[in-house]
Amino acid sequence: MTERARIFQIDAFTDRLFAGNPAAVVLMERFPEESVLQAIAAENNLAETAFLVREGIDYRLRWFTPTVEVPLCGHATLASAAVVMEKLEPTRTSVIFHSASGPLPVEKSSSGYKMNFPVRRSEPVAPPPSLAHTLGVTPIEVHANQFNYMAVLANERSVRTLAPDMAGIEALDRDGLIVTAPGDATYDFVSRYFAPAKGILEDPVTGGAHCMLTPYWAQKMGKAEFRAFQASPRGGEMVCRLVGDRVEMEGTCVFYLEGTMQY
Secondary structure: OOOEEEEEEEEEOOOOOOOOEEEEEEEEOOOOOHHHHHHHHHHHOOOEEEEEEEEOOEEEEEEEOOOOEEOOOHHHHHHHHHHHHHHHOOOOOEEEEEEOOEEEEEEEEOOEEEEEEEOOOOEEOOOOOOHHHHHOOOOOEEEEOOOEEEEEOOOHHHHHOOOOOHHHHHOOOOOEEEEEEEOOOOOOEEEEEEEHHHOEEEEOOOHHHHHHHHHHHHHHHOOOEEEEEEOOOOOEEEEEEEEOOEEEEEEOEEEEEEEEEEO
16 A cells, blocks of 8 residues: 655755755654665665654654665754754754664754764774775874774865775775864864765765764864864764763754655
8 A cells, every 4th residue: 555754855964955965854654664664765865864753742763874774863863853843843942853872852053953962982993904095095093983983184175185995985894984184274173974885975964973073073172062064075064062971963954845755
């Protein structure tokens, strides 16, 4: 039997259309089989599709790339908050999303929405043997956690002009690779995120990566609040704060599409 669901497409972590990171948000009465969710995400062919199901006064949230389900996604959570508080319940000022990464509170702020995510700390590691060749530059430092490697470069220009070998990144023993450096002036730090193993060559703006970036730069710079820019071709920015074992990320969204899908 064919079912229908409301679908939205939103550009997250930007205040203008055709920038930031596009996410689809699908509102469902219940989650269908995982294969159906994956097929919808593949059909959308965006970095992430978020699926929302009402759960009491809150919502259950799942995220899929075109190829896999992931345990955490920042920009699709930001987009989901915009859908809830601008389209579904416009008088609402906060929401909690229940997810594979635990409860994720989001509240309206003066500049958009403020998310509260678990921190992803990392440890310095020896660079994988192929990393410098894959990047085309030798990192100053390399850190890792269970999710990603993070390569620290000397300056913002090195991050912006990087043209890495995607096959080399996909061969690493982590799902993705963050590349970062101090910002030149406007931003405290800049970054890019590559995840071909998850079906995403380069993610335009990545909340989950900033859960790892924020504690690293907090230790390096001796402060807890940052203006961050992800220097992908689309580009996107956010304010990040380290608050104990949580990371607050603040950003805005722009609605691009609203309609009905069938599956």
